[in-house]
Amino acid sequence: MSLHTVEPEIATGESAALFTATHQALGVVPNLARVMANSPAVLKGYVDLLTTLNTEGTLSAAVRESIALLVAQENGSDYCLSVHAFRGTRTAGLSTTEATLARRGKADDPWAAAVLDLAAVVVRDRGTVADEQLAAARRAGLSDGQIVEVVAHVALNVFTNYLAAAARVAIDWPLVRHTD
Numbered sequence: 001m002s003l004h005t006v007e008p009e010i011a012t013g014e015s016a017a018l019f020t021a022t023h024q025a026l027g028v029v030p031n032l033a034r035v036m037a038n039s040p041a042v043l044k045g046y047v048d049l050l051t052t053l054n055t056e057g058t059l060s061a062a063v064r065e066s067i068a069l070l071v072a073q074e075n076g077s078d079y080c081l082s083v084h085a086f087r088g089t090r091t092a093g094l095s096t097t098e099a100t101l102a103r104r105g106k107a108d109d110p111w112a113a114a115v116l117d118l119a120a121v122v123v124r125d126r127g128t129v130a131d132e133q134l135a136a137a138r139r140a141g142l143s144d145g146q147i148v149e150v151v152a153h154v155a156l157n158v159f160t161n162y163l164a165a166a167a168r169v170a171i172d173w174p175l176v177r178h179t180d
Contacts, residue, residue, distance in 0.1 A: 002167055002168035002169070002170075003035050003038065003166070003167035003168070003169075004035075004038060005031060005034035005035055005037075006034050006035075006037035006038060007034065008023075008029045008034070011037065014040045014044070015037050015040050015043070018037065018040060018043045018044055018047060019033070019037065021047045021051070022043070022047055026087075027091070030083065030172055030173070031079075031169045031170050031171075031172045032079065032083075032160060032163065032164055032167075032169050033046075035163065035167045035169055036163070046156075046159075046160075049152070049156060050156065053149065053152060053153065053156070057149050058143075058145065058146055058149060059115070059146065059149050059150070059153065060092075061091065061092035061093065062088070062092045062093050062094050062098070062112070063112055063115055064092070064153055065084050065087055065088035065092040065094060065099075065102070066088065066094065066098070066099075066102035066107060066112060066115070066116060067102075067115065067116065067119045067150065067153045067154060067157065068080065068083075068084040068087075068088070068153070068157045069081065069084045069085065069088060069099055069102040069103045070102055070103060070104075070105050070116055070119055070120060070123070071119065071123050071153075071154055071157035071158060071161060072084055072103075072157065072161055072178070073103040073104070073178055074120070074123045074124060075123070075158065075161040075162070075165075076178045077160075077161035077164055077165060077178065078171060078175065078176065078177050078178055079161075079164035079165075079169050079171050079173075080157065080160055080161050080164055081103070081176040081177070081178055082171050082173040082174060082175050082176045083173050084099075085099050085173075085174070085176040086173045086174055088102070102116065105117065105119070105120040110140065111140060111141055111142075113140075114136065114137055114140030114141070114142060115137075115142065115146075115150055117133075117136065117137070118133065118136075118137045118142070118147065118150050119150050119153070119154050121133050122150065122151055122154045123154050123158065127151070134147065137150075
């Protein structure tokens, strides 16, 4: 049994405005956002955080999508892997090889690799980051602000991974399986 989805065509009031904002942020209104709309506060919080991180944060779209791919792979979220493989390669400039590497927490660029190393620790160890891991991130050139952004992106993606699983959201992107 899946959670109900709110259809943008019949949404009114705050939900309709949030669907417009979601469309502006993502280019579409994906099934996961339709589930989030069951609680306009959740959809608003998601859209606001995503929009702020994307427009005011310092991490590039390619790095953000790489984090999302890593987190989705770690959590076995085929829905989110499908979304971020598509977005990463179609809108963020990742090659197919880079997207595949990101799923494993790897990148050819040393700075991006350091970001993914940190993100992997955050997701695998549920936020527990040892002093040496923080020092390694700083040695690689990450500022404290960027470290905070990495944690925020991991948390945001864990939320979407968990909601997609709990809601049994139908995949509305070209399918990518965590077992591939």
